[in-house]
Amino acid sequence: MDKTEQIFKGAIAAFIKKGMQASTQEVAKEAGVAEVTLYRRYSTKENLFTTVLKNVLEKKFGSRVLEISKENDTELFLTNIIEDRLEVLVKNKDLVRMLLSESLRGNLTDKINLPEVIFSSLKKGLECHFQHKDQQVDIDFCARQLGGVFLSYVILPNDQQLDKLTTQERRDIAKKHAKSILSTIEEI
Amino acid sequence: MDKTEQIFKGAIAAFIKKGMQASTQEVAKEAGVAEVTLYRRYSTKENLFTTVLKNVLEKKFGSRVLEISKENDTELFLTNIIEDRLEVLVKNKDLVRMLLSESLRGNLTDKINLPEVIFSSLKKGLECHFQHKDQQVDIDFCARQLGGVFLSYVILPNDQQLDKLTTQERRDIAKKHAKSILSTIEEI
DNA sequence: CCTCTATGTAAGTTATCACTAACACACATA
DNA sequence: TATGTGTGTTAGTGATAACTTACATAGAGG
Numbered sequence: 510m511d512k513t514e515q516i517f518k519g520a521i522a523a524f525i526k527k528g529m530q531a532s533t534q535e536v537a538k539e540a541g542v543a544e545v546t547l548y549r550r551y552s553t554k555e556n557l558f559t560t561v562l563k564n565v566l567e568k569k570f571g572s573r574v575l576e577i578s579k580e581n582d583t584e585l586f587l588t589n590i591i592e593d594r595l596e597v598l599v600k601n602k603d604l605v606r607m608l609l610s611e612s613l614r615g616n617l618t619d620k621i622n623l624p625e626v627i628f629s630s631l632k633k634g635l636e637c638h639f640q641h642k643d644q645q646v647d648i649d650f651c652a653r654q655l656g657g658v659f660l661s662y663v664i665l666p667n668d669q670q671l672d673k674l675t676t677q678e679r680r681d682i683a684k685k686h687a688k689s690i691l692s693t694i695e696e697i
Numbered sequence: 698m699d700k701t702e703q704i705f706k707g708a709i710a711a712f713i714k715k716g717m718q719a720s721t722q723e724v725a726k727e728a729g730v731a732e733v734t735l736y737r738r739y740s741t742k743e744n745l746f747t748t749v750l751k752n753v754l755e756k757k758f759g760s761r762v763l764e765i766s767k768e769n770d771t772e773l774f775l776t777n778i779i780e781d782r783l784e785v786l787v788k789n790k791d792l793v794r795m796l797l798s799e800s801l802r803g804n805l806t807d808k809i810n811l812p813e814v815i816f817s818s819l820k821k822g823l824e825c826h827f828q829h830k831d832q833q834v835d836i837d838f839c840a841r842q843l844g845g846v847f848l849s850y851v852i853l854p855n856d857q858q859l860d861k862l863t864t865q866e867r868r869d870i871a872k873k874h875a876k877s878i879l880s881t882i883e884e885i
Numbered sequence: 886c887c888t889c890t891a892t893g894t895a896a897g898t899t900a901t902c903a904c905t906a907a908c909a910c911a912c913a914t915a
Numbered sequence: 916t917a918t919g920t921g922t923g924t925t926a927g928t929g930a931t932a933a934c935t936t937a938c939a940t941a942g943a944g945g
Binding site: 512542543546 | 921
Binding site: 528530606607609610611613614624625627628649650652653654656657658660661662664665666667685686688689690692693 | 716718798838841849876877878
């Protein structure tokens with residue numbers, strides 16, 4: 510089996526369990542690899558984690574936002590973007606929570622800072638959509654509302670287990686949020 | 698000066714800087730107290746932190762939600778609740794971010810788990826308000842929307858420094874969010 | 886003056902952790 | 916066959932941290 514793959518998986522597993530405080534020993538154990546191998550390949554623990562996280566961020570959170578933003582109907586566009594991102598975030602809930610926890614602590618560089626990444630990608634999508642429609646909108650406010658929706662499902666308790674709902678039920682929820690956000694958008 | 702006060706302040710300062718990983722040495726230094734004093738009083742680091750945090754949560758985040766929920770006009774009620782909580786959260790932003798970070802990591806007990814505390818207190822306020830009005834509303838969805846607003850301002854990057862706005866500007870923002878939430882509430 | 890309580894100082898214990906060094910082995914390629 | 920590359924094993928270093936122990940001191944109340 511590919512050793513790099515092995516190490517990445519082990520590092521993520523350890524990272525999810527303990528955050529950046531996960532010891533290299535734990536990572537090695539999870540990965541089924543000698544501890545010294547990690548140092549030979551990545552020199553330091555910090556380098557190991559940033560390497561792994563950059564990779565994960567691209568692979569698991571790769572954004573379809575720009576593609577979605579071509580949809581011309583704003584309510585549909587918002588619904589799609591919420592549905593899409595919500596699914597990704599909730600499917601990787603543990604990972605997302607750890608990334609949020611670490612970025613709140615200021616442990617992450619800009620490139621692996623999830624709030625930063627999400628927020629700017631949302632803004633780009635919104636800009637693209639509304640530019641297309643020649644509509645002037647408070648992009649920041651709108652992106653903040655969208656971000657708030659995601660954060661609420663990742664952080665607040667009691668989630669009616671979003672991943673256990675049917676596709677249609679999830680879509681209904683996304684639509685409800687979309688309508689709410691739409692109500693604050695004023696046409697010129 | 699009161700030693701207990703001193704210790705609490707030092708502990709919070711250290712906690713804000715480093716989270717629960719702050720060493721007892723650092724706490725002692727911040728508090729201007731001998732390290733061993735902390736152990737004599739609180740036995741363990743964990744006990745020290747939970748004691749301090751319970752105290753802080755009551756003192757700094759004490760809720761006016763129930764009082765506010767008596768307001769009969771729903772838009773006004775929502776605006777007030779958003780304005781009130783947003784001010785508290787943003788004024789203690791560093792502390793809030795640390796509390797969120799630690800609770801995401803599962804390091805906190807229920808009683809000092811900020812998302813838990815905020816969410817349930819919001820739900821209580823909403824229940825109270827709508828019961829009063831004999832109106833049936835999806836309390837969970839509504840509380841989640843409110844929570845999302847708060848989280849978005851605490852976690853997402855914000856250039857427009859909420860605490861630097863005038864009272865009126867902040868109120869306008871609260872009102873905008875309130876209207877958005879109101880739009881999802883249907884009367885019977 | 887005596888005693889009790891809260892505190893400080895200083896030293897030490899035990900554990901963990903990031904990181905290194907030395908050696909051995911397996912395998913591929915020249 | 917000889918050599919280099921990547922890996923595992925084992926041991927070790929130096930730092931830090933939670934927590935303890937022993938002893939000295941300062942102030943309050945009897």
